[in-house]
Amino acid sequence: MVAVGEDAQLKGFSGARRAKQWLEGTMRIFGAYANTDSESCGRRLTLPWPYGGRTFSFDLGGSMRGEPYQHDTFCAEVKNYTQPSDQGTHFDEFLAKCYVAVAANHHHSDHFMWITWSPFRATTWSTLSTPDQVTKSVLAHSDRVLGTADEAKARELLNEETVNAVAQRLWLLVLSDKQETLVPLKDWAAIVAAELVRRGESW
Amino acid sequence: MDEPDDQTMFSRIKNTVARRLKETDPQALVTTTEFFNHTHVPDLVVTWPRRPSTPSRHIYLRTTSNQQELDDDLHRLPSENNPVLLTLGHLEAAERLTEPSGNKLLLDTAAVDSLRPAAGAPDIPQLVSRSVLEGGRGTLDGSTTTGLLITVADGADAARTGTPGPTQRAVQTASDHLNQQVAGRLSSFLAALWQGSGNTLANFPGPQRTTEGLDVTALMYLLETEEISDAAFWNRIVGMLNLAALLQVPSTAAANLQHLMREAISQWTARACMVVPGSRGPEAGPWKWVLHDGDLVLQTPRFHAVVGTSRKALNPAERYDLPSLEEIRARAERFGIPLTQLRMSVTDRHIGYGGAGDDISHDQKLDQLSGAINEAKLVIETDARVSSGAVLNCTFGNRTASAHGSRTQVPLDALVGTTIRLQTKLTDEEGSTVEALLGAQGSPPEASWSQPRLDEG
Numbered sequence: 001m002v003a004v005g006e007d008a009q010l011k012g013f014s015g016a017r018r019a020k021q022w023l024e025g026t027m028r029i030f031g032a033y034a035n036t037d038s039e040s041c042g043r044r045l046t047l048p049w050p051y052g053g054r055t056f057s058f059d060l061g062g063s064m065r066g067e068p069y070q071h072d073t074f075c076a077e078v079k080n081y082t083q084p085s086d087q088g089t090h091f092d093e094f095l096a097k098c099y100v101a102v103a104a105n106h107h108h109s110d111h112f113m114w115i116t117w118s119p120f121r122a123t124t125w126s127t128l129s130t131p132d133q134v135t136k137s138v139l140a141h142s143d144r145v146l147g148t149a150d151e152a153k154a155r156e157l158l159n160e161e162t163v164n165a166v167a168q169r170l171w172l173l174v175l176s177d178k179q180e181t182l183v184p185l186k187d188w189a190a191i192v193a194a195e196l197v198r199r200g201e202s203w
Numbered sequence: 204m205d206e207p208d209d210q211t212m213f214s215r216i217k218n219t220v221a222r223r224l225k226e227t228d229p230q231a232l233v234t235t236t237e238f239f240n241h242t243h244v245p246d247l248v249v250t251w252p253r254r255p256s257t258p259s260r261h262i263y264l265r266t267t268s269n270q271q272e273l274d275d276d277l278h279r280l281p282s283e284n285n286p287v288l289l290t291l292g293h294l295e296a297a298e299r300l301t302e303p304s305g306n307k308l309l310l311d312t313a314a315v316d317s318l319r320p321a322a323g324a325p326d327i328p329q330l331v332s333r334s335v336l337e338g339g340r341g342t343l344d345g346s347t348t349t350g351l352l353i354t355v356a357d358g359a360d361a362a363r364t365g366t367p368g369p370t371q372r373a374v375q376t377a378s379d380h381l382n383q384q385v386a387g388r389l390s391s392f393l394a395a396l397w398q399g400s401g402n403t404l405a406n407f408p409g410p411q412r413t414t415e416g417l418d419v420t421a422l423m424y425l426l427e428t429e430e431i432s433d434a435a436f437w438n439r440i441v442g443m444l445n446l447a448a449l450l451q452v453p454s455t456a457a458a459n460l461q462h463l464m465r466e467a468i469s470q471w472t473a474r475a476c477m478v479v480p481g482s483r484g485p486e487a488g489p490w491k492w493v494l495h496d497g498d499l500v501l502q503t504p505r506f507h508a509v510v511g512t513s514r515k516a517l518n519p520a521e522r523y524d525l526p527s528l529e530e531i532r533a534r535a536e537r538f539g540i541p542l543t544q545l546r547m548s549v550t551d552r553h554i555g556y557g558g559a560g561d562d563i564s565h566d567q568k569l570d571q572l573s574g575a576i577n578e579a580k581l582v583i584e585t586d587a588r589v590s591s592g593a594v595l596n597c598t599f600g601n602r603t604a605s606a607h608g609s610r611t612q613v614p615l616d617a618l619v620g621t622t623i624r625l626q627t628k629l630t631d632e633e634g635s636t637v638e639a640l641l642g643a644q645g646s647p648p649e650a651s652w653s654q655p656r657l658d659e660g
Contacts, residue, residue, distance in 0.1 A: 030209075063213070192243070196237070
């Protein structure tokens with residue numbers, strides 16, 4: 001089987017595509033698509049900021065397979081970085097986006113995945129998916145999320161339940177080029193695919 | 204794709220694609236999986252249950268139309284199962300730098316739409332569409348697909364008039380866009396049109412078959428394509444094949460089968476026939492020839508007649524009441540069928556009556572014999588002479604007829620016609636329709652011909 005990481009990296013494929021293929025290799029994904037695949041895909045993964053008149057998009061979205069995630073939806077931000085760089089800043093914005101998605105009951109809000117090729121905020125890594133971090137991140141974008149730049153007012157407007165929901169739904173996935181090659185072998189994938197096809201519904 | 208729920212969106216898209224594929228080939232079985240846009244698992248699988256030797260095709264849907272990503276996906280797909288990558292976006296076939304290798308096919312929704320048959324009777328483009336679904340390869344967008352259908356349709360028209368240019372273009376186009384097996388089948392079909400129209404195979408502008416005969420796949424295409432009502436055409440086609448080849452064609456009751464059989468019944472032969480109440484198969488219609496599960500059947504409103512290589516091959520069952528002597532003599536009289544011997548059942552005894560091979564059905568002695576026996580005289584079997592001179596042994600408990608002599612073959616019109624006329628009590632209308640379909644009963648040669656009865660199946 002073609003090694004995803006090696007060829008994909010060499011061919012310059014997007015992080016979203018590489019992340020999709022890695023997720024599919026777990027066989028826990030029914031389907032996934034990138035926001036750049038088509039206008040329709042882009043629309044599915046785009047939401048408006050509540051204030052300011054602009055929109056934002058998630059990089060990847062899809063549907064999960066197998067309990068306890070059967071038919072759960074997910075959306076993901078994918079950072080094809082080799083260095084930590086400014087991931088922290090982007091991560092804060094991502095958490096603000098997740099807050100907006102949960103508040104809007106968006107159809108892809110069951111799980112939020114941050115998928116990166118480079119760890120970041122190493123000293124506070126264990127706290128990145130806590131309600132406290134979500135709170136900090138939303139406050140950093142309170143003008144777009146809550147309609148005020150005043151921290152005190154923003155804290156009053158912040159919904160604790162929504163904050164907790166975001167924290168519970170967060171996944172932090174760190175991939176590597178080598179890890180991308182640790183996917184099912186071609187023969188195994190073919191056997192599983194054949195069995196799944198066999199169980200399909202006929203027209 | 205604007206349906207909010209992913210699972211619903213996946214299902215709607217796949218159901219739409221499945222419908223399109225089914226419209227392209229109604230004989231295909233399309234199975235959907237739970238997966239969507241997945242690298243490893245297809246979205247749909249197409250199989251052909253009535254043609255088990257036809258390989259299945261795995262259909263992978265793709266939300267992207269990025270050329271590089273599609274090429275990478277194609278490279279990853281296993282060659283087994285003749286994969287099809289269907290992008291929900293738009294392809295520009297002319298702009299592609301590489302072609303899918305082997306039997307892989309890349310196409311877009313515009314191509315799938317182009318493959319949909321126009322409403323109405325089967326035609327050449329429909330035949331080509333089904334060929335693409337089964338064996339298409341390379342890259343097809345909307346315009347290249349339309350071009351393929353038009354080129355082959357034009358080629359078929361040209362083949363019937365013996366015009367080499369468009370015929371050769373059709374053969375080449377088929378070779379460019381279909382796998383070797385399916386392209387070969389289409390080429391054989393064009394060659395059959397060429398020959399059937401009176402042109403010689405040596406002049407056909409395509410790969411030459413090794414024999415003058417018609418192969419089964421080309422015959423299948425001929426039967427399933429648009430109706431050809433030219434009797435001379437079908438007469439030539441009959442000369443290029445035989446009943447055994449016809450029986451290899453999957454079940455059909457196509458219009459072209461009726462035209463073929465009209466010419467074939469006086470030229471092809473068989474040894475046995477059986478009359479069975481009711482219909483045979485879902486495609487059967489009144490007064491039609493039908494191929495069903497490897498059998499040739501003439502379907503009527505009340506019963507059907509099955510043609511076989513032997514009585515045993517028909518798998519008859521002894522389940523019918525025996526007709527009376529009077530009834531059998533009446534049927535023979537009505538259609539002028541000479542009977543050379545009879546065997547009757549009278550209570551628990553059997554009585555045989557026969558002669559030197561001449562017609563005994565009008566004998567006075569038989570009248571006297573019949574008058575002398577008060578009990579019901581039921582006919583177990585009788586021998587009937589047909590127009591070719593052969594003798595058919597008709598047994599009424601299982602409603603079959605079989606030729607005397609282990610090597611005797613009987614023309615289909617005489618075999619089926621005689622069997623139907625003796626084994627059933629036909630209404631006036633039915634009698635007329637049988638004559639219209641199979642010809643009049645016809646008289647056997649003057650010189651009586653008899654052959655010692657041998658044990659045959």
